[in-house]
Amino acid sequence: MATRIRPSSKRCAVIGGSGFLGRYLVEQLVDRGYSVSVFDIRQGYEIPGVTFHQGDLCDKQALLAALQGVSLVFHCASPAPSCDDRALFHRVNIDGTQTVLKACQEAGVQKMVLTSSASVVYEGTDIKDGKEDLPYAKKPIDYYTETKIQQERLVLEACDTEKGFLTVAIRPHGIFGPRDPQLVPILVDTARRGKMKFIIGDGKNLVDFTFVENVVHGHILAAERLRPESPLCGKAYHITNDEPVYFWDFMSQVLVGLGYDPPKYRLPYQLVYVLAMVLWLLVLFLRPVLQLRPTFTPMRVALAGTHHFYSCARAKQDMGYQPLVSLKDGIARTVESYAHLRKAA
Numbered sequence: 001m002a003t004r005i006r007p008s009s010k011r012c013a014v015i016g017g018s019g020f021l022g023r024y025l026v027e028q029l030v031d032r033g034y035s036v037s038v039f040d041i042r043q044g045y046e047i048p049g050v051t052f053h054q055g056d057l058c059d060k061q062a063l064l065a066a067l068q069g070v071s072l073v074f075h076c077a078s079p080a081p082s083c084d085d086r087a088l089f090h091r092v093n094i095d096g097t098q099t100v101l102k103a104c105q106e107a108g109v110q111k112m113v114l115t116s117s118a119s120v121v122y123e124g125t126d127i128k129d130g131k132e133d134l135p136y137a138k139k140p141i142d143y144y145t146e147t148k149i150q151q152e153r154l155v156l157e158a159c160d161t162e163k164g165f166l167t168v169a170i171r172p173h174g175i176f177g178p179r180d181p182q183l184v185p186i187l188v189d190t191a192r193r194g195k196m197k198f199i200i201g202d203g204k205n206l207v208d209f210t211f212v213e214n215v216v217h218g219h220i221l222a223a224e225r226l227r228p229e230s231p232l233c234g235k236a237y238h239i240t241n242d243e244p245v246y247f248w249d250f251m252s253q254v255l256v257g258l259g260y261d262p263p264k265y266r267l268p269y270q271l272v273y274v275l276a277m278v279l280w281l282l283v284l285f286l287r288p289v290l291q292l293r294p295t296f297t298p299m300r301v302a303l304a305g306t307h308h309f310y311s312c313a314r315a316k317q318d319m320g321y322q323p324l325v326s327l328k329d330g331i332a333r334t335v336e337s338y339a340h341l342r343k344a345a
Contacts, residue, residue: 013037013070015057015100016077018044020180021115024216025074026050032220039066040077057096060103067107072223075100076115080182081144093147101158104165111166113223114155118173118208118238118310119145124302130310132236141299152236159234168222169236173310177212177330178337184254188341191260201269201305203248208240208309211330214323215239218315225319237315243327244309257335259343269305276301
């Protein structure tokens with residue numbers, strides 16, 4: 001049996017620490033004097049002093065090895081939202097999280113910060129200045145959202161001040177920044193294929209995009225303010241740049257910054273949504289005989305054509321959150337980091 005090491009408040013583990021957000025989180029924690037162990041299915045980089053444990057989220061024994069002497073766990077492992085694998089989402093976000101919670105309680109971990117998502121309350125219709133007390137989506141728009149709702153519930157319900165296990169959930173929205181494997185590469189690929197000519201809707205829908213360093217800042221603040229008597233216990237918090245921007249303006253700034261033309265032709269939102277829905281149903285119907293992966297889904301159309309921005313008032317009040325990097329600087333730093341994707345390149 002493994003010997004129990006007394007947890008130290010500066011010893012933490014980042015589950016999913018090889019991912020986009022996870023790596024930034026690890027770097028910031030190291031800078032702040034934490035000793036960090038990373039648990040992930042793959043090791044994507046090396047940082048002096050950081051211990052890597054490779055393993056499966058559903059393997060409790062592998063998790064326990066990474067949680068020895070750890071008092072604080074950040075759980076940010078999840079398949080990419082664009083992945084369309086329902087079984088994988090269920091295995092990682094639900095089964096994996098249940099295993100993580102059991103391992104944390106067995107290892108004597110005192111605090112857990114979950115990376116949730118603001119989309120847990122989004123059903124494909126407008127949300128303006130959404131607060132955390134909005135109900136969970138009754139009709140989640142994809143498997144990612146469906147399983148993130150269940151995951152957040154599991155983690156927040158596990159909060160138990162009497163047993164000394166405290167939990168909090170951070171709900172970022174539209175994370176972007178240098179090294180992002182999703183947003184900018186997909187956007188550039190779409191532009192290169194000549195498919196970024198159209199604006200869906202009137203182009204005036206406001207959304208939140210959040211620079212990755214601000215998301216990390218929110219996670220660390222939450223961890224450091226999470227105490228038995230604090231209002232954070234068992235609660236969820238929106239973390240954004242607090243600067244809603246027109247969706248198509250943001251996309252255009254990134255595209256133009258990299259030398260591509262911005263979209264300029266408008267398509268009616270309802271028409272595009274209906275077409276995406278028909279295509280999605282057709283794919284479902286054909287799935288037994290044909291594996292198709294349309295990029296044009298009802299979820300993506302909804303995200304591109306509706307308002308979805310959230311209030312950070314609760315995070316400001318309970319943990320003193322303020323974004324560290326402005327949207328303008330975040331976009332500039334992101335564009336600069338993708339010089340290799342420029343049109344001339």
